Amino acid sequence: xxxxxxxxxxxxKLADSHTLEVARADGAYGALRKVFETxxxxxxxxxxxxKSGLRxxxxxxxxxxxxxxxxxxxxxxxxxxxxxVNADESEPGTCKDRVLLREDPHCLIEGCLIAxxxxxxxxxxxxxxxxxxxPYDRMQAALDEARAAGILGDxxxxxxxxxxxxxxxxxxAYICGEETGLMESLxxxxxxxxxxxPFPASFGLWGQPTTVNNVESIxxxxxxxxxxxxxxxxxxTESSPGNFLxxxxxxxxxxxxxxxxxxxxxxxxxxxxxxxxxxxxxxKAWFPGGSSTGVLPADMLDTPMxxxxxxxxxxxxxxxxxxxxxxxxxxxxxxxxxARFYEHESCGQCSQCREGTExxxxxxxxxxSGQGKAGDVQLLTDLSNGMTPGKTICAxxxxxxxxxxxxxxxxxxxxxxxxxxxxxxxx
Amino acid sequence: xxxxxxxxxxxxxxxxxxxxxxxHDHGExxxxxxxxxxxxxxxxxxxxxxxxxxxxxxxxxxxACRTPIAExxxxxxxxxxxxxxxxxxxxxxxxxxxxxxxxxxxxxxCSLQDYSFQEAQAEGRSSEPRRKLEKRKDLGDVILLDQxxxxxxxxxxxxxDEVPKSPQLCISGRGSHSVVETWQDAPLTGNYQGNLADVxxxxxxxxxxxxxxxxxxxxxxxxxxxxxxxxxxSITAExxxxxxxxxxxxxxxxxxxGYWMCDHGRFSEGELNRSDRxxxxxxxxxxxxxxxxxxxxxxxxxxxxxxxxxQALLLASPYLTVEEGEAFSQLARSLGRQAxxxxxxxxxxRDDVLHTGDPCPNRRGLQEAGLTPMSSDEWAAASAAADxxxxxxxxxxxxxxxEALAGLPATQRLVVMECRASDHPAVDVAIGxxxxxxxxxxxxxxxxxxxxxxxxxxxxxxxRTIVDLLADLTTTSxxxxxxxxx
Numbered sequence: 024x025x026x027x028x029x030x031x032x033x034x035x036k037l038a039d040s041h042t043l044e045v046a047r048a049d050g051a052y053g054a055l056r057k058v059f060e061t062x063x064x065x066x067x068x069x070x071x072x073x074k075s076g077l078r079x080x081x082x083x084x085x086x087x088x089x090x091x092x093x094x095x096x097x098x099x100x101x102x103x104x105x106x107x108v109n110a111d112e113s114e115p116g117t118c119k120d121r122v123l124l125r126e127d128p129h130c131l132i133e134g135c136l137i138a139x140x141x142x143x144x145x146x147x148x149x150x151x152x153x154x155x156x157x158p159y160d161r162m163q164a165a166l167d168e169a170r171a172a173g174i175l176g177d178x179x180x181x182x183x184x185x186x187x188x189x190x191x192x193x194x195x196a197y198i199c200g201e202e203t204g205l206m207e208s209l210x211x212x213x214x215x216x217x218x219x220x221p222f223p224a225s226f227g228l229w230g231q232p233t234t235v236n237n238v239e240s241i242x243x244x245x246x247x248x249x250x251x252x253x254x255x256x257x258x259x260t261e262s263s264p265g266n267f268l269x270x271x272x273x274x275x276x277x278x279x280x281x282x283x284x285x286x287x288x289x290x291x292x293x294x295x296x297x298x299x300x301x302x303x304x305x306x307k308a309w310f311p312g313g314s315s316t317g318v319l320p321a322d323m324l325d326t327p328m329x330x331x332x333x334x335x336x337x338x339x340x341x342x343x344x345x346x347x348x349x350x351x352x353x354x355x356x357x358x359x360x361x362a363r364f365y366e367h368e369s370c371g372q373c374s375q376c377r378e379g380t381e382x383x384x385x386x387x388x389x390x391x392s393g394q395g396k397a398g399d400v401q402l403l404t405d406l407s408n409g410m411t412p413g414k415t416i417c418a419x420x421x422x423x424x425x426x427x428x429x430x431x432x433x434x435x436x437x438x439x440x441x442x443x444x445x446x447x448x449x450x
Numbered sequence: 451x452x453x454x455x456x457x458x459x460x461x462x463x464x465x466x467x468x469x470x471x472x473x474h475d476h477g478e479x480x481x482x483x484x485x486x487x488x489x490x491x492x493x494x495x496x497x498x499x500x501x502x503x504x505x506x507x508x509x510x511x512x513x514a515c516r517t518p519i520a521e522x523x524x525x526x527x528x529x530x531x532x533x534x535x536x537x538x539x540x541x542x543x544x545x546x547x548x549x550x551x552x553x554x555x556x557x558x559x560c561s562l563q564d565y566s567f568q569e570a571q572a573e574g575r576s577s578e579p580r581r582k583l584e585k586r587k588d589l590g591d592v593i594l595l596d597q598x599x600x601x602x603x604x605x606x607x608x609x610x611d612e613v614p615k616s617p618q619l620c621i622s623g624r625g626s627h628s629v630v631e632t633w634q635d636a637p638l639t640g641n642y643q644g645n646l647a648d649v650x651x652x653x654x655x656x657x658x659x660x661x662x663x664x665x666x667x668x669x670x671x672x673x674x675x676x677x678x679x680x681x682x683x684s685i686t687a688e689x690x691x692x693x694x695x696x697x698x699x700x701x702x703x704x705x706x707x708g709y710w711m712c713d714h715g716r717f718s719e720g721e722l723n724r725s726d727r728x729x730x731x732x733x734x735x736x737x738x739x740x741x742x743x744x745x746x747x748x749x750x751x752x753x754x755x756x757x758x759x760x761q762a763l764l765l766a767s768p769y770l771t772v773e774e775g776e777a778f779s780q781l782a783r784s785l786g787r788q789a790x791x792x793x794x795x796x797x798x799x800r801d802d803v804l805h806t807g808d809p810c811p812n813r814r815g816l817q818e819a820g821l822t823p824m825s826s827d828e829w830a831a832a833s834a835a836a837d838x839x840x841x842x843x844x845x846x847x848x849x850x851x852x853e854a855l856a857g858l859p860a861t862q863r864l865v866v867m868e869c870r871a872s873d874h875p876a877v878d879v880a881i882g883x884x885x886x887x888x889x890x891x892x893x894x895x896x897x898x899x900x901x902x903x904x905x906x907x908x909x910x911x912x913x914r915t916i917v918d919l920l921a922d923l924t925t926t927s928x929x930x931x932x933x934x935x936x
Contacts, residue, residue: 369625409538
């Protein structure tokens, strides 16, 4: 494969990259200074991010600049304005934000402050997955350093702009990574997602205008402001510009987090970066972007990894976290593992999700224990279709149903093989 | 108001309320569990799905309880997509439901049952084990919880949070492990627990008082008004075939009680079902015994007493209706006396929700009818000075107390028109009257709102209405005996 330009993880390769000293020497807070010194208006910053075409890296791929522009006009709406940075990275397979928080927290702080300036925020909350101890500590230490250096708090870098960034530790619930569940959790309540509308931009944290962005989305912002939207668009594809962090796991030789341009073929990631399928085996199936995205068969590995291409292939780009299953893996068993995960993580508000996630798990579990029955595959399909699309308050129900439907679509025979034939059943 | 189209009909919708309210206001029923017009909407049960088309966007199925009204939206509550969504939702809800309808008190008024029939969800496809949960969880004096029947709509939790503002219930556990509970199984407290059984759309929360008492389809439901305080909550009195009042439940009334009533009022039916009723008429005979008499004779005796005794005290029960109060006033005027009603002390049940603490359901109505309130102390003075006392209406003897009657001068004549029997030696004439589920009339509540009470069952044989009895006494006052009608 050809080498490609990288920017997200360059600093992470330096020793002690998480410290202010190393980060500053590498140019950290240059973009922030540029924003202040070139007297860009907040609207100019939003416009630049819009122009860059940056799409959210948290899973949905919603244009970040557009999301920022949903914040109400500050002149007609004087309420307190917040941003919540979603670092509750809990999607099975996804492990990219952990690297960013751990290795380059100052870049995230810089991105937060630029976003805060652009949206005239009063405070930023970083909601970190509870298990991320080192990333949390590194981020907290970076905030302390930044504050001591006049980069955080009042009158940042002498610009007259003030903003505070607060850390919050999650307690292990997947649902708190859902943006409205995250806000409820931040408010000190159970992480029960809120029905939308109202959307966070009009009624978010404590009822105030709020935007919720993924760590990697915010992480891209300093680079866009520093090097320009036009530079950003030279990377990736027309509809999905930029690089993304691909966390690849499963049956590959070198699992890990790799920085690649959007639009790169999945095959290039698996074969060139991750060293191919492990133990000389061949590929059976792969999840393109985390456990919630539909599984795809081996013959679709040439799919370009960008939002539109993966969607066209019948799945979702998600968080770009690829999960690889080799030829020995059971798709049905992996469906059970995921069904069990979603059953465990459903908050229980919506009927379809609470009952459906449990039911799916029970059926697949029964099928794998040799008790499959005629009609089970159809029932799995019907139940999954009853859980998606958009039938519940949040997308957890969809997240449970979509991989099940995809697994049945591409690997139906494996499911059917779990149903004993009449002759076997009589034995 | 905003114009929207519901099932092909243009209607005016209140933009402050969710779409489901507009549908209901215009007679288009949309199934719902978690939605309750008196509580906040959480949009979690997902059964209230309707098809909505807005502008150029393709039609989509949305939860009507969380969809805001928008000008020109086209709503179809009956689309195939909406029905499909509801059927799916029901299939999920029924998956773990015990389906013990034959022994469930809610059967017949259960939304899970109703919608399942409506949507023709007749066949279960689950062969998985159903959740085993607590079937008889004691939530205190009023409510029993069956966790297996619960569909986790959270209405009960929100009711406690939002109405009595006494957050005692919660959903604990997550996902399929969710259950409704009180903190550390503490019993529920407060005067509004009974509403939990009403808001529960299924048979999860039932009234201990009503468990296995009646099948609801055998109940006759009559709109009426609660008697236990001057709020006068609109209620439904529910009477079983044999005439026993089995249940009283709140009836929605935006101006008075919203959707609720207190337990004090709800569980006051015991008084209405007592069997020791006063005979239609009884007179003290020569042997000093109170014996059944011809009602006409009894009325003539009363009439004679009232015309002879010049210091008669006319005291009504606070449960008299406006109409009865007016008849009583008229009688008093014809005798040149002042009619009063007994006004008990305020009780300590007053709260910020509904209960006013004033046990007189018709204080305003009786005052407007010309009756003056008489306190306990005033009664003591007035009764000692009177040569004849006429007590009219239910529960008055209990309110005054037997001791008060025992202290009356021996020369004094006492006429009692009551519901419950009394053989008190002071009583000279006794006339049975109907209680508040056996007669009709009007009470005026503390804010001046009229509340009708309606006969939910016939009065005991031979018992006449208070209005008729008082009218007869009035028209015969000073008239020849032949004019008596009975």
